[in-house]
Amino acid sequence: MLKHLAAAAYELYFLLARNYPSQSAIRLVAAKHGLTRKQQVFLLRCIQPPYKAVKIREKLVAPPKVADKIFVVDYYNQATTIIAALNPDIDTMVVRCLDGLTRDNSLGKHVPKPQDLLTDIATRLLAHSISMLKPRKTIFVLDSRIPRSGQLASQIRKTMNNIIVATSRYADKTIILLAKRYNAVVASSDIVILERVNQILDLAGYIVEQVLGIKVNNITQTILQQHYTWCKGP
DSSP: OOHHHHHHHHHHHHHHHTTOOHHHHHHHHHHHHTOOHHHHHHHHHHOOOHHHHHHHHTTBOOGGGGTTSEEEEEHHHHHHHHHHHHSOOTTOOEEEOTTSOEEESOTTTTOOOTTOHHHHHHHHHHHHHHHHHOOSEEEEEEETTSTTHHHHHHHHHHHOTTSEEEEETTHHHHHHHHHHHHTOEEEOOOHHHHTTOSOBOOHHHHIIIIISOOOOEEHHHHHHHHHHHHHHOO
16 A cells, blocks of 8 residues: 555544544545545545444454355445456555455446456356355346446346346445345445445455455554554654
């Protein structure tokens, strides 16, 4: 992680841990470190107030816990992070965040699309990894507001006939409803979803690290290293 971004992450955590409002905290940190809008959004997604991060981490389940369960996957959310890991560049990071979920900072740059090689690879990685986990049923939920989502859903249905593919204008609400109705495990890193479901699998992180063998930055370790440096002094 870039040095100034690591320092910014530590200072944002410090402020949030002391109950500063998120927007006030990120404005202070951004002004000091000259953060771009993209960097600010990413840090706010990745660093939650400690009490929120702990609540989400307590909901995380290990991959074997998916067996014989209904498994609901926030498709765009998970596939985007896998694509970002498969297609890294100088501006793209994939990070294990404070709440234990793996996220990328691409902010729409790597959104899956029909007839795209990386999208096809990411989808096949999702399907293969899920098959190894042996859930009773898998449901991919796609946000219908994303351009060409219907075409992509149709493409997935044709190639992955063992997976139910649903499109929804309100994908987050649909995922939450399915999770509650079926006591399902959910794969997503969307904070709105994470706060309202009971069982979460970091599927994208599992695929990136365990299946692909790609090392990701760990924001918790970054914060600890920054704290050690601060305590040690000049």
